Every structure is written in C-alpha cells, then in structure tokens.
Amino acid sequence: MDITQEAPAAFRTSATRPGPLGMLAEAVGDLRSRWRLVRYLAQADLKRKGTNTFFGNVWWILDPLLQMAVYVILVTVIFQRDTPAYPLFIFAAILPWKWFSTVISDAITSVSGQERLIKQIQFPKIVLPAAAMIAGIAQFLFGLIPLFAMLILFYADRISPALVFIPVVAVVQFTFTMALGLILASLNVFFRDVGNLARHVLRLWFYLSPALYGAETIATLDATQPAAATAMRLNPFFTILESYRDAIYYERAPDFVLLGLVFAFSLALLIVGTIFFKRLEPSFAKVL
Amino acid sequence: MPPENDAPDYAIDVQNVGVRYNLRLTKKNTLRQTLGTIIRKGEGERTFWALREVTFRLVHGESLAVIGPNGAGKSTLLQTLAGIITPSEGVVDVRGHVSSLLQLGAGFNQELNGRDNIMLAGAFMGVPHSEMVRRSESIVDFADIGQFIDAPIKTYSSGMRARLGFAIATSVDPDILLLDEVLATGDAVFREKSRARVLELARAAKAIVLVTHDMQWVTEFCNRAMLIEKGHVVAEGEPEEIVRLHKERSLAETMRKQAELIAKLGDSPGFSPWAIQTQAAIKAAREAGTSIDDVAAIQAMITARHGAAEPASPAAPSAAAPRPATPQSATPERATPEPAAPAPAAPAPAAPHRSEDGPAR
Numbered sequence: 002m003d004i005t006q007e008a009p010a011a012f013r014t015s016a017t018r019p020g021p022l023g024m025l026a027e028a029v030g031d032l033r034s035r036w037r038l039v040r041y042l043a044q045a046d047l048k049r050k051g052t053n054t055f056f057g058n059v060w061w062i063l064d065p066l067l068q069m070a071v072y073v074i075l076v077t078v079i080f081q082r083d084t085p086a087y088p089l090f091i092f093a094a095i096l097p098w099k100w101f102s103t104v105i106s107d108a109i110t111s112v113s114g115q116e117r118l119i120k121q122i123q124f125p126k127i128v129l130p131a132a133a134m135i136a137g138i139a140q141f142l143f144g145l146i147p148l149f150a151m152l153i154l155f156y157a158d159r160i161s162p163a164l165v166f167i168p169v170v171a172v173v174q175f176t177f178t179m180a181l182g183l184i185l186a187s188l189n190v191f192f193r194d195v196g197n198l199a200r201h202v203l204r205l206w207f208y209l210s211p212a213l214y215g216a217e218t219i220a221t222l223d224a225t226q227p228a229a230a231t232a233m234r235l236n237p238f239f240t241i242l243e244s245y246r247d248a249i250y251y252e253r254a255p256d257f258v259l260l261g262l263v264f265a266f267s268l269a270l271l272i273v274g275t276i277f278f279k280r281l282e283p284s285f286a287k288v289l
Numbered sequence: 290m291p292p293e294n295d296a297p298d299y300a301i302d303v304q305n306v307g308v309r310y311n312l313r314l315t316k317k318n319t320l321r322q323t324l325g326t327i328i329r330k331g332e333g334e335r336t337f338w339a340l341r342e343v344t345f346r347l348v349h350g351e352s353l354a355v356i357g358p359n360g361a362g363k364s365t366l367l368q369t370l371a372g373i374i375t376p377s378e379g380v381v382d383v384r385g386h387v388s389s390l391l392q393l394g395a396g397f398n399q400e401l402n403g404r405d406n407i408m409l410a411g412a413f414m415g416v417p418h419s420e421m422v423r424r425s426e427s428i429v430d431f432a433d434i435g436q437f438i439d440a441p442i443k444t445y446s447s448g449m450r451a452r453l454g455f456a457i458a459t460s461v462d463p464d465i466l467l468l469d470e471v472l473a474t475g476d477a478v479f480r481e482k483s484r485a486r487v488l489e490l491a492r493a494a495k496a497i498v499l500v501t502h503d504m505q506w507v508t509e510f511c512n513r514a515m516l517i518e519k520g521h522v523v524a525e526g527e528p529e530e531i532v533r534l535h536k537e538r539s540l541a542e543t544m545r546k547q548a549e550l551i552a553k554l555g556d557s558p559g560f561s562p563w564a565i566q567t568q569a570a571i572k573a574a575r576e577a578g579t580s581i582d583d584v585a586a587i588q589a590m591i592t593a594r595h596g597a598a599e600p601a602s603p604a605a606p607s608a609a610a611p612r613p614a615t616p617q618s619a620t621p622e623r624a625t626p627e628p629a630a631p632a633p634a635a636p637a638p639a640a641p642h643r644s645e646d647g648p649a650r
Contacts, residue, residue, distance in 0.1 A: 012372055012387075015380040038412035045409065049400040121395035122413050123372035283375040286368065287310055 024279035025272060031125030038124070042132030046107070047139055061143035065096050072213055084215075086250070089156050093249040094212035094242045096144045097171070101178055101238070102203045104137035108182030109189045109196050116289040126282050127275075130186040134179050141171070148249070161252035170244040170255060173264045177237055180270035187281040190288055210238040215246070237263045299384065300465050300496035301347040301370060306379035308340040308365050308520075339365040340520045343379070347513075352497035354511035354528060356504070356535050358542070362520040363500045367467050370498060385464025385495060388414075395454075403438035403445075403453055404429070410457045424460045431486070432456035433479075452479055459486050466494040468501075504532045 019027065032039065051058040069092045076082050076091075084090050111129040112119070119126065145167075152160050189195040211219060216239070222230040233239060240263045244255030312335055340362045347353055355363045368374040369381055371389040396413040397406050407428050411421035429438050432453040437445060445453070468487065491497050491510070499511060507514055507528050514531035516523045516538075524534055 011382075011384045013380065013382045014369075014372060014375050016376055016378050018375075035412070035415070037418055038409075041405075041409045041412050045398040045401050045405075049398075052400055117395050118413070120368070120373065121389070123389075124413050124415065284311075286373050287308075 018280070018283070021276045024276050028125075028127050028275045028279050031127050032131060035125055035128050039128045039131045039135055042128060043135035043139070046132060046136040050136075058143065061140050062147050065092065065099050065144050066147050068099065069095055076213060086156055086159065089151060089159065090215070090246070090250050091213055092148060092151060093246045094210075096141070096148060097174055097242065097245050098207060098210070098212055098238070099144065100137055100141040101174065102207070103140060104134055104178050105182055105185065105199065105203065106196075107133040107137065108186045109199055110186075111182075112186045112285060113189050113193065113196075113289065119286050119289055126285055127183070127278060130179075130182050130278075133186075134175070134182060137178070138175070152249075159250065159252055163248045163252050163254055166248040166255055167245065170241060170248065170260065173244075173260055173267060174241050176264060176271055177241070177267035180267055180274040183271075183274040183278040187278045187285075190281070190285055206236075206238065209233060210236055211242050211246075216243050237266065299346050299348045300351075301345075301384070301498070302380075302382040303343055303345050303370075304380045304382075306340060306343045306369065306376045306381055307338055308362075308369060308374055309377035310337045310339055311335065312337050338520050340369070340376075340517075343517075343520075343522055345515065345522070345525065347496045347498070349495045351513050352491065352499065352511045354507040354514040354531075355498060355500045355517060356502070356507060356514060356531065357517035357523075358539060361517045363517055364469060365520075366517065367469050367498065367500050370465075371467055383465060386461075387465045387467060388458070388461045388463030389467040389469070397442050397450065397454070399443040400441055402441050403432075403434065406442055406453070407457055414461065416461065428453075428456045428460050431460075431482075448476065448479075455483050455486075459483075459490055462490070462493055464495045466490055466497045468497065468499040504536070507532050 018024070047058070050060075056063065069088055072091050072095070073088050077087055108130040111133045112126055115129060118124075185195055185199060211233075219230050219233050219239070222233070240256070240259045244260050247253050247255040343366065345353075355366060357363050365374065367389065369376055370383060371387055372381075372383070373389075396410045398409055401409060404425065407425050408418070408421055411418070411424075416424075432438070432449075432455075434445070434449045434452060437449055438453075442450065442453075488510075497511070499506065501507060511528050513526070514528040515525045516531050516535050518538070523538075524531055
C-alpha cells in the first residue's frame with residue numbers, strides 16, 4: 002500500500018518559491034488531491050452549525066425567511082412602499098446575499114482560527130477557506146427550499162423557465178465569493194482588524210446593493226447623482242442580485258453581457274486571490 | 290517512484306537552513322500597531338532568526354536527538370523538517386514519508402465523533418481514505434476509550450483526547466519520525482503502552498529526529514545528538530558527549546545568571562538569606578540530577594520551599610532578616626561564575642554532599 006498517494010512522500014523546501022503560475026497550479030493541485038479533506042471539513046462545519054441550536058439545520062430555512070419578514074415589515078409598513086409581490090422581490094436577493102455574507106465571514110476566520118492545526122500539521126492551507134465555501138453552498142441549497150415553497154404556494158404565476166438561470170448566476174457569485182474569501186482569509190492572519198471591519202463593510206455593501214430596492218431606484222439617482230449611480234452599477238452585486246431577480250421575479254433571462262463581464266472580473270480576481278493566498282501561505286505557521 | 294535508490298542513501302538533508310521571523314508581523318497584530326511600527330521604522334529589531342546556518346545530514350538508521358535550552362530553536366527545526374515552516378534560507382530535503390508526533394489531537398473537530406475524527410485526521414495527514422479505513426479499527430483498539438469512540442470529541446476528557454490523538458498519530462508507519470516530547474501522555478498504563486509503541490515505530494523508521502529535555506532518552510535511544518543554542522548548532526556528535534556538554538553549558542549559564550542575580554541583589558538589605566538559599570537550592574538540584582534551565586525555575590523552587598521571595602522588593606529595608614554576618618557580600622563579581630563555594634554556614638536544608646563537576650567553561 003502506497004501511503005504517499007495523496008501527500009508527497011518526499012519533499013524539498015527552500016526559500017525559493019514558484020512563480021505566480023506555479024503557485025496557481027499548486028493551488029489547483031492541492032484542492033484536487035485534498036478534495037476529501039475539504040469535504041470532511043465542510044461537513045464538520047455544517048454539523049457544528051446544526052448541533053448548537055435546538056432547531057438545528059432547520060435554521061438554514063428559517064433564517065432567510067425571518068430576515069425577509071423583517072424587511073417586508075420594515076419596507077411595506079413603515080416606509081409604505083408598494084411593490085407587487087414584495088416578499089418574493091426581496092427574497093430573491095436576500096437569499097444569495099446571505100450566502101455571500103455568511104461565507105465571507107466564515108472564510109475570514111477559517112485560517113486564523115486554526116492556529117493549532119497550522120502549527121502542527123503540514124497541509125495545504127487553501128483547504129480551509131475552500132471548506133467554508135463548500136459549506137456555504139449547502140446552506141444556499143437549503144435556502145432554495147423556502148424559495149421554491151414560496152413560489153409554489155403563493156406566486157405560482159411567477160414560475161417560469163427563467164428559473165434555470167439561477168445556477169448560472171450562482172456560479173458567477175461563487176467565483177466572486179471565493180476570490181474575495183481567499184484574499185480576506187489570508188489578510189486576516191496578519192491583521193485581525195479585517196474581521197471586525199468586514200462586518201460593517203458587508204452591512205453597508207448590502208444597503209448599497211439592489212436587495213431591498215431594485216435597479217429602477219438606482220436609475221432615479223441618474224438625474225441627481227450620476228456619479229453615485231454609476232458607482233452603484235459597478236458593484237458586482239448589482240449585476241448578481243439583479244440577475245437573480247430577473248430569473249426569479251421578472252421571469253426573464255438575465256443580462257448575459259453584464260453577467261459575463263462580472264464573471265470575467267471575478268475569474269481574474271480569483272486568480273489574483275489564489276496567488277495572493279499562496280504567496281502568504283508559507284508565513285501562516287510563523288505568524289499565527 | 291520515490292528517489293530512494295538512485296541517490297545517496299540519506300533521509301534528511303539540511304543545507305545551511307535559516308528561519309527568520311518577522312517581528313513586525315508576528316503575534317496578532319492589529320493594523321494600528323503595524324502602522325505604528327512601520328512609521329517608526331528602523332527602530333528596534335525587525336527580524337529574528339530562530340534558526341541560522343543549520344546544516345546536517347541524516348542517513349538511514351540514524352536517530353538524532355536535538356537538545357538545547359528553551360527557546361533555542363529546537364521546535365522550529367522540527368517544524369521545518371515536517372514541512373510546516375518553509376525555511377527563509379537554505380534547503381531542506383526530506384526523502385521519505387514524514388510523520389510528526391508534534392502535538393497530539395491538533396486536527397480534532399469538537400463536533401465530530403471519534404471515528405469521524407480519525408478520518409479527518411487522516412485526511413489532514415494526507416493518508417488516502419482506503420488506507421485510513423483499513424487502519425481505523427486498530428486505532429480504535431489502541432486508543433481503548435470504549436463507547437466514547439462514537440461520541441463527539443467535546444465530551445471527551447483530556448486524557449481520552451490524548452489517547453485518541455496518540456493512537457492516530459502513531460498509526461502511520463513513517464520512514465522518518467519526528468518526535469517532540471509527546472511521551473508523557475495519559476495514565477501510567479497508557480504511558481507504558483505508548484512508550485512501547487514509540488519504540489516500535491522508531492525501530493521501523495528509517496530515521497528519527499527527537500526533541501526532548503529528557504536526557505535519558507537521548508543517551509538510551511539515539512545514536513547521534515545535536516546541541517542547539519540561540520538558533521545555532523553548537524555541537525554535534527555522540528549522545529553522551531553532547532549531553533555532557535549541554536549539562537555543563539546550561540549549568541555554567543545558570544551559574545552566570547545566578548551570579549548576575551547575586552550581583553544585582555548584592556546591595557539590597559534582604560540579600561544574604563536569599564542568595565544563600567538560592568545557592569543551596571541550585572546545589573541540591575544539581576546533586577539530584579535535575580536539569581535547571583533558568584533562574585525562574587530556581588526561584589520558584591525556593592519560593593516553594595521557603596515562602597515568599599524577598600527580592601520582589603529589593604529596595605525594601607527588610608533588614609530584620611537573619612542576615613548572617615555576610616562574608617558573602619564580597620562575592621558579587623559576575624565575570625567568573627564561581628559562587629559555588631558552598632554558602633558558609635548555610636541555614637538552608639538539603640546540601641548533604643558536594644559535587645565536584647564544577648561549572649567549567
């Protein structure tokens with residue numbers, strides 16, 4: 002039995018590191034060879050989140066629903082805004098946003114929270130944020146249950162073939178999330194401020210993204226504050242959330258040009274983020 | 290195709306390795322502190338070499354003991370050999386499957402049960418799934434924690450956790466075994482069992498590197514030893530010789546520190562009883578064969594034996610203390626660590642016979 006099949010039997014380390022492309026290849030190789038580890042870690046993470054509470058994993062369904070309820074009350078009762086099928090309108094955006102914000106917060110602490118492990122076992126550290134990403138997917142999938150329940154029970158007239166575009170948008174979002182997660186996870190090892198800052202930035206980001214309101218609200222800014230409106234449209238989550246909403250609420254295909262641009266940007270960011278992570282990786286054991 | 294046969298028959302080759310820590314970045318910095326140090330740049334040491342110019346080669350069949358005072362860089366060396374730390378300079382070439390029993394149970398997940406944790410640990414160590422499945426029964430047997438194996442780790446006692454950790458870590462059959470004082474684990478029965486297992490692994494392994502403070506292990510168990518101080522290799526060779534050198538050097542260091550301490554305290558009124566007690570305690574410890582690494586340990590010993598330490602308030606005129614007519618106050622020249630002259634009329638206990646392997650060198 003060759004126990005060296007997953008981990009290299011022999012290794013040679015030195016101060017010289019591979020170039021950017023080498024690092025990228027290394028990262029891909031790490032994830033491929035340690036895929037099972039990523040899965041175990043993701044499972045353990047889901048288990049941890051599930052076992053601490055009475056309702057367990059039911060919270061993955063309840064959470065977005067309750068959040069939606071809060072915003073529906075806030076917007077329709079207090080601000081007296083009247084959008085048709087408003088619960089569906091915001092749920093289509095809250096669900097992916099929740100996925101994003103949860104994964105980002107988990108990813109940020111994924112490396113810095115494993116101090117003991119990193120100092121005592123040699124393993125590719127990229128599996129840690131990757132596991133947070135994978136666990137996030139499961140939570141997102143759970144969140145789709147109430148979405149479809151809502152569609153079937155209350156908004157059956159809005160069920161359309163456009164729903165098949167949900168996974169397409171999800172891929173774009175995943176790429177972007179992974180890129181940002183890798184960068185923030187490695188930064189947080191060096192500066193714990195990242196975690197604190199991220200909470201507030203995420204909140205602001207949410208309000209600046211078309212989640213509680215739609216693209217047409219941003220369009221009204223065009224006349225008075227064109228710069229702000231343009232800036233808001235450059236936000237990747239402008240396109241991502243609007244695309245979800247196209248598929249779920251407006252029963253139409255998303256704007257593939259915009260979505261493609263965001264995807265290209267996310268992919269570039271993912272490459273940069275992976276190299277960034279790999280570059281900092283050797284220092285993790287020393288800094289933690 | 291491990292490059293085992295086509296190359297020189299060595300297991301570990303370490304060439305001029307140095308490990309540098311960046312003090313600006315280590316230890317939970319916040320942005321503010323870092324910005325602070327960057328702005329006041331140039332001030333203070335910014336880097337620290339935990340290891341420098343370390344070169345050695347371990348061939349098959351060798352077991353190397355790495356000894357040295359606390360903070361000498363022993364653990365850093367082990368981490369480097371395990372691949373956990375990348376050297377800042379030089380090359381580490383390790384040929385063979387490495388297993389490090391650095392600390393046990395590092396990869397445990399609190400929520401998972403024992404069995405799942407076995408698989409998780411295997412995945413961390415890079416052992417393939419099928420292999421881990423095959424091993425898991427023997428791991429469970431060895432850990433011997435009964436039904437707890439199916440309960441989440443968070444319900445385990447620390448002893449059970451250590452047993453499972455040990456069982457997992459030693460389930461591998463590595464070519465190269467790295468050991469860092471993991472032998473004191475669990476109760477007496479388990480300790481005996483784990484000692485036997487380590488010996489068994491050691492016999493099977495092609496090469497061993499052991500970091501320990503237990504000199505008996507070094508001489509009994511290793512056929513080579515290396516003394517590290519302040520990140521540099523001081524000496525290397527026969528275990529007995531290196532252990533003797535280490536003992537001498539650490540004793541000399543202790544004496545030097547003690548002489549400094551005495552010199553520092555020489556002016557304080559409460560000085561004499563303290564100094565006498567310190568000397569007596571060091572002597573006693575030396576004769577008992579205890580390794581005494583630093584003054585803090587000695588102070589703790591004395592405090593335990595004689596109650597509160599006096600020099601905590603050196604300026605306090607606690608002249609009421611017995612203070613035997615001080616022939617002592619002549620001693621405080623620190624250059625030669627020769628306060629060994631058994632404190633005259635020492636009121637302290639436990640200094641029955643004197644030893645004669647003075648603090649030379």
